Amino acid sequence: MPLTTIELDADTATVRAHDLAVYLLDDKTEAIAAAIHRYHARTPHGWRFDxxxxxxxxxxxxxxxxL
Known part of the structure; x- marks a missing residue:
């Protein structure tokens, strides 16, 4: 389950998410990756990631x- 934090400052937001993903390397092999994603978003006309x-x-x- 990802851990996400959102910080708001007027019309700007900063999002930090800890994510896990399953990568298919071929038809019979997978790997698991972990990463931290940081998003920045702005608005005056709705939230848009920039x-x-x-x-x-x-x-x-x-x-x-x-299998």
């Missing part, structure tokens, strides 16, 4: 599928 920064944290060795 910046994304991704910091990789970990990537597992390839995992064989059970």
């Amino acid at each position: 910046h994304l920064e991704v910091t990789p944290v970990a990537l597992t060795e390839p995992l064989a599928r059970a």
